Amino acid sequence: MGEELRLLLSPERIAERVKELGREISQLYRGRPLVLLGILKGAFVFLADLMRAIDLPEVQVDFIRLKSYGFSDTSAGEVQITKDVELPLRGKDVLVVEDIVDTGYTLAFLREHLRTHEPASVRFCCFIDKAERRKVPLELDFVGFKIPRGFLVGYGLDYAERYRHLPGVYEVLLQK
Ligand SMILES: O=P(O)(O)OC[C@H]1O[C@H](OP(=O)(O)OP(=O)(O)O)[C@H](O)[C@@H]1O
Numbered sequence: 001m002g003e004e005l006r007l008l009l010s011p012e013r014i015a016e017r018v019k020e021l022g023r024e025i026s027q028l029y030r031g032r033p034l035v036l037l038g039i040l041k042g043a044f045v046f047l048a049d050l051m052r053a054i055d056l057p058e059v060q061v062d063f064i065r066l067k068s069y070g071f072s073d074t075s076a077g078e079v080q081i082t083k084d085v086e087l088p089l090r091g092k093d094v095l096v097v098e099d100i101v102d103t104g105y106t107l108a109f110l111r112e113h114l115r116t117h118e119p120a121s122v123r124f125c126c127f128i129d130k131a132e133r134r135k136v137p138l139e140l141d142f143v144g145f146k147i148p149r150g151f152l153v154g155y156g157l158d159y160a161e162r163y164r165h166l167p168g169v170y171e172v173l174l175q176k
């Protein structure tokens with residue numbers, strides 16, 4: 001079984017939106033040091049572009065690796081930390097950077113986990129929001145694009161670890 005890819009977001013459209021998000025984030029955190037916390041693996045591409053669109057004097061970057069267990073293309077509510085945060089977050093403003101939010105289980109889990117680190121604030125920035133598929137309530141502070149359906153790849157997003165390197169975002173069309 002092969003698959004075909006259909007372009008949904010061009011690299012140019014992504015770059016434009018990331019610049020806008022960078023401006024909004026810079027305004028919100030003006031005068032305050034910020035920690036960007038990327039969720040591995042998928043968010044590293046978005047985070048790399050986003051951090052360079054943020055105009056603040058003090059920005060730190062860290063990563064957490066979360067794995068969800070369940071069916072192959074959706075999480076089933078069970079999330080495990082395979083690499084925890086390394087920077088001290090106590091008293092810090094943390095902006096979680098995620099590639100895609102689907103059921104919301106991953107971010108709901110992370111929200112609870114981050115409480116133990118006692119940050120001053122936690123906000124969420126995601127590149128793609130599949131809001132219609134949410135299983136748990138979640139407030140996202142910054143959203144790149146809302147795309148309701150389809151399995152998406154590229155710009156960090158994978159299909160069985162392939163396609164993360166593509167500079168645009170594509171929908172996977174399965175062929176029999
Ligand atoms: O809202 P949810 O239903 O929890 O799904 C979203 C999560 O699923 C994907 O991660 P994945 O487990 O595919 O890992 P990866 O980032 O390593 O590709 C994505 O990067 C989010 O972290």
Ligand SMILES: Nc1nc2[nH]cnc2c(=O)[nH]1
Pocket residue numbers: 073074100101102150151152153157158159
């Ligand atoms: N790569 C990828 N991961 C997901 N996790 C939840 N939805 C998606 C999706 O559309 N693409």
